[in-house]
Amino acid sequence: MTASHASDPQPADTILAVNNIEVIYDHVILVLKGVSLSVPRGGITALLGANGAGKTTTLKAISNLLRAERGEVTKGNIVFEGEQVQALSPNELVRRGCIQVMEGRHCFGHLSIEDNLLTGAFTRRDGNAAIREDLDLVYQYFPRLKVRRQSQAGYTSGGEQQMTAIGRALMSRPKMILLDEPSMGLAPQLVEEIFEIVKKLNEEQGVSFLLAEQNTNIALRYAKYGYILESGRIVLDGEAQALRENEDVKEFYLGVGGEGRRSFKDVKHYKRRKRWLA
């Protein structure tokens, strides 16, 4: 299995390929049941799905943070820039340009905003001058962080913390950012602001994004391609535009179904699965 995938020629413009992975927590809890996806170089790809679908698990499998939670990729493989990532530590992966911004921000609460940002440069070897330059760059993208750079991160607002978390990842000079639910707990206007910056970073810095979101609406406006994950399986994928117009997506994820708004929970699971797989 592994061998056949490893010999698959990766299209040259694919930065990340996840091939049919299975993830088990604590040796018994099977959470991902064969997930495949790919992210083109310079693309923004969305990974959508409800609570517990397995979005975070997928991202952590890629960034190799699963091990710290007693999770394990038991089948399939993950290829970043032509290299299998399973054997790498998170540290080595960050050094190669793949970094995760965790769900819930996870800023270092007792550190100042600026120190938070600087921790992102841990793996870099290119000297202080280059790091300072990038710090200025981060402040250009997030002017608000510059104003608050001496504040303890634990006492800043949710939006500022999300910006700090993204800025911190940028400090590692990433080729690819795995961004987990940036919209979580933020006011709509702020969510828009964050996504605008993601778009700018993508266009100006060439950073590729894999974006896990529950907020399907906004994610599909900024992403070029999307995958929909449900109970550990990809049930639908396609161009963002096509997904936005897909009746099922409209009904279950965008909340604009045929008979007006309908709660996702009301619909029996098997029925949705069947229709998507059909």
Place this chain on the structure above:
Amino acid sequence: MDFLHSILIKPFADMATAPDFLLQVLWEGTVSGTLYALIALGFVLIFKSSRIFNFAQGIMVVFAALTLVGLHENGVPALLAVPMTLAVMYVLAMSIERVVLRPLVNQPDIILFMATIGITLFLIGFGEIIFGGENKRMITEELMIPTGSFEFEPFGGFLLIEQKDVTAVVGAVILVLALLMFLNKSKMGRAIRALGDDHQAALSVGISLSTIWVLVWFIAGVVALVTGIAWGARAGVSFALEVIAYKALPVLMLGGLESVSGAIIGGLLIGILEKLFEIYWGQPLLGGNTETWFAYVFALFVLLFRPQGLFGEKIIERV
């Protein structure tokens, strides 16, 4: 009445009538206090970055001191023996990370704590094989530590300050300041603080646990060496030195396991208070020898009123 008088009034009257002696007591307390603070700082750094309570800190003091003295006995010049001992402490830190910490990384904290008890027992056994069990003299003069004393006559009285104690305090203060600078200004120091705040996030930005762990255990080794020299110069080098680390435990109860400033202030406070208590209350009222337990009772007493410790780090609650 007599009893109350002897507790509440007489000690203070004694202090007032012999202020020179009070100064002497305060100085002695300060000397041990700085060393407690230093040791406590070694504990705090390891705990902050790995959630491990390092039971082996005490034996590391003995091990470092014995290595230094042992090297010198075998003909290594004293001033060369110091960097060589530091190198040994570095190898020790690396071995502990590789052999003990890394394989146990996802185990519960209590398992890691027990592993440090294992390290302690190993170092005792290993140390005895190499260095033998007998008491040794610290190579104080050879290290060019002055052994004379200063004499003062404050308030028309008498105050004796040993130069090696001054050296110990100055050395400890320099080391503490250097550690503070390191924690606050350097990349590695920042990473240690980050790891203390959020383990997962630290991993996610690529902070390498192995690197940091070797580093904090090495710092604990440096702290151990400095403490070993200072304490060994007063009391000789033997496995009994280990107890100085248990003096640091109440410091941690007071200062909090994660607070750098707590370790420093708590160390000084306990050093000074235990001396004052011993001299003015312990010896006249309890027959002395209160220094072995005073710090613990004091720490418990403080925790009754301030469960977070004197300077427990504020937990920032915010989502």
